[in-house]
Amino acid sequence: xxxxxxxxxxxxxxxxxxxxxxxxxxxxxxxxxxxxxxxxxxxxxxxxxxxxxxxxxxxxxxxxxxxxxxxxxxxxxxxxxxxxxxxxxxxxxxxxxxxxxxxxxxxxxxxxxxxxxxxxxxxxxxxxxxxxxxxxxxxxxxxxxxxxxxxxxxxxxxxxxxxxxxxxxxxxxxxxxxxxxxxxxxxxxxxxxxxxxxxxxxxxxxxxxxxxxxxxxxxxxxxxxxxxxxxxxxxxxxxxxxxxxxxxxxxxxxxxxxxxxxxxxxxxxxxxxxxxxxxxxxxxxxxxxxxxxxxxxxxxxxxxxxxxxxxxxxxxxxxxxxxxxxxxxxxxxxxxxxxxxxxxxxxxxxxxxxxxxxxxxxxxxxxxxxxxxxxxxxxxxxxxxxxxxxxxxxxxxxxxxxxxxxxxxxxxxxxxxxxxxxxxxxxxxxxxxxxxxxxxxxxxxxxxxxx
Numbered sequence: 449x450x451x452x453x454x455x456x457x458x459x460x461x462x463x464x465x466x467x468x469x470x471x472x473x474x475x476x477x478x479x480x481x482x483x484x485x486x487x488x489x490x491x492x493x494x495x496x497x498x499x500x501x502x503x504x505x506x507x508x509x510x511x512x513x514x515x516x517x518x519x520x521x522x523x524x525x526x527x528x529x530x531x532x533x534x535x536x537x538x539x540x541x542x543x544x545x546x547x548x549x550x551x552x553x554x555x556x557x558x559x560x561x562x563x564x565x566x567x568x569x570x571x572x573x574x575x576x577x578x579x580x581x582x583x584x585x586x587x588x589x590x591x592x593x594x595x596x597x598x599x600x601x602x603x604x605x606x607x608x609x610x611x612x613x614x615x616x617x618x619x620x621x622x623x624x625x626x627x628x629x630x631x632x633x634x635x636x637x638x639x640x641x642x643x644x645x646x647x648x649x650x651x652x653x654x655x656x657x658x659x660x661x662x663x664x665x666x667x668x669x670x671x672x673x674x675x676x677x678x679x680x681x682x683x684x685x686x687x688x689x690x691x692x693x694x695x696x697x698x699x700x701x702x703x704x705x706x707x708x709x710x711x712x713x714x715x716x717x718x719x720x721x722x723x724x725x726x727x728x729x730x731x732x733x734x735x736x737x738x739x740x741x742x743x744x745x746x747x748x749x750x751x752x753x754x755x756x757x758x759x760x761x762x763x764x765x766x767x768x769x770x771x772x773x774x775x776x777x778x779x780x781x782x783x784x785x786x787x788x789x790x791x792x793x794x795x796x797x798x799x800x801x802x803x804x805x806x807x808x809x810x811x812x813x814x815x816x817x818x819x820x821x822x823x824x825x826x827x828x829x830x831x832x833x834x835x836x837x838x839x840x841x842x843x844x845x846x847x848x849x850x851x852x853x854x855x856x857x858x859x860x861x862x863x864x865x866x867x868x869x870x871x872x873x874x875x876x877x878x879x880x881x882x883x884x885x886x887x888x889x890x891x892x893x894x895x896x897x898x899x
Contacts, residue, residue, distance in 0.1 A: 449553070454477050454518045454519060455477070456519045457482060457520045458481045458522075459482050459523060461483040462523050464546040464595075467546070467594040467597050468523075469481050470500060471550075472549075473501060480503040482505040482506075482510070484507070487506045487507065490504075494506070509532045510532075515541075517541065520536060520542065520544075522619055528619070544619050547623060548620045548622065550594070550595035554602050554608060555606060556604055556605060559627040559628075559740060560589070560627070560628050561610065561612065561628075561629040561631065561736075562612045562613070563629070563633065563651070564636045564787070565632060566729060566732070567612075568764060569761050571609055571611040572587065573737045573755065574629075577750065581741070584606045584607065585607050586601055588610060590616060595608070612654060614636075614640075623656075624658060624659075625654065628654045628655050628662070629736050630652075630664070631736055635647070635811070637784075639808045648672050655680040656679070658680055658681055659681055659682065660683070662681075663682055664677075664684050666687075667732065668686040669690055669732075687739050688735070689728065689731050693707060694711075702721065703719050704717045704718050717738055718751065718756065722752065723755060724760075727790055728790075729794075730765075734755055737751075737755070738751055763779065763781045764781045765778075765779045766779070771898045773866060774863040774869060775868050775869070776868075779870065781888070783875060784810060784875075785874045789814070789815060792815075798824060799822050801823050801870050802855045802869070802870065803826050803874055804828045804829040804875055805830040805832055805879055806832060806876045806879040807832035812835065813839045820843060824863075825845040827854075827855035828846065828847070828848050829873070830875060832879075833848060833849075836874075856895065873887070
């Protein structure tokens with residue numbers, strides 16, 4: 449992809465947008481960045497961009513700015529139906545995302561992981577397994593490091609293990625994973641994608657450019673994920689925690705096994721009891737990781753050792769502290785209803801649950817049966833609080849806390865030794881926090897202040 453002297457506009461100055469702008473400038477492009485936020489809000493970012501010779505448009509998007517480009521690179525947080533973006537797409541202007549841009553320059557192979565829930569845990573785990581298996585490994589994408597920042601570190605021997613979101617998959621063209629993993633597809637981001645069918649279609653795009661020599665790992669127990677099988681040319685490997693699989697990974701008795709090809713003998717990998725992560729959903733994440741790692745050539749013994757030593761990723765069912773006999777867990781990454789349900793299912797009961805944040809057109813009534821079984825009280829926070837309280841009225845005791853600090857204080861007053869206080873919001877964080885990490889760090893800080 450020739451970029452020298454090309455006019456390129458980067459839309460959205462999040463982490464990946466800034467990284468893309470800097471990369472493009474290094475490649476000799478004439479770069480402009482555009483962000484809806486004010487110059488005051490971007491005060492920390494603007495000086496470095498200007499020093500690099502990048503033009504900055506803040507406080508909104510100018511249509512002329514969009515029209516005067518050879519290429520537009522759009523950040524994941526910017527919807528494609530943003531009026532200026534929609535208009536230039538109609539003119540035939542090339543519009544791609546940072547993931548697509550980076551993949552044109554990245555060396556080595558791509559192992560890409562998507563799904564509604566479990567992406568970060570599985571991506572981190574696979575990255576660790578491959579590294580401990582002696583593979584030259586980079587980890588990034590929607591987790592930690594933007595893919596564009598990995599380009600300069602990649603070699604022909606590199607396997608880049610990437611977490612990929614539905615927002616990033618909206619703007620791919622040639623992005624081709626050697627191994628693609630779809631963990632599950634449950635309702636999420638409906639405020640962005642319009643309906644579940646559109647959202648599921650975005651997830652399926654991960655296999656769009658795969659070929660017959662590539663691999664696709666799918667969840668045999670998740671019906672929407674199974675539908676992706678009809679859209680691929682890749683070799684399909686399945687995983688299941690409930691039944692035997694002809695080709696892939698499954699739980700056999702008390703152990704995880706892997707079948708390398710249909711008709712082959714199942715290889716023992718590890719006892720399920722050695723998985724240190726809480727929750728049945730994490731068994732599925734491990735099964736997916738086993739498939740991906742074995743396809744990448746990592747021996748079963750290395751996988752067993754890596755999984756056994758793997759602890760919960762920050763903000764994913766992360767144990768924070770025990771205060772006066774009450775355990776506090778941070779699952780701030782539970783940003784949709786299905787993720788919150790999985791977090792609740794990880795505990796037998798006696799839960800004080802903190803719910804709320806920015807609503808994503810979610811159906812909170814789905815939480816009802818689990819709340820009745822396992823939750824003592826719900827403490828609502830954020831802009832979705834009223835909707836949550838309305839949809840779950842009469843199911844369980846509701847406390848309208850409003851903010852995180854009030855929710856934690858109220859939960860502490862009500863909880864007795866042996867109870868669990870769980871942050872699993874089922875919402876995004878952007879009404880009160882910068883992101884889910886900021887929300888999780890705030891929860892941790894407030895809990896530590898209790899003790």
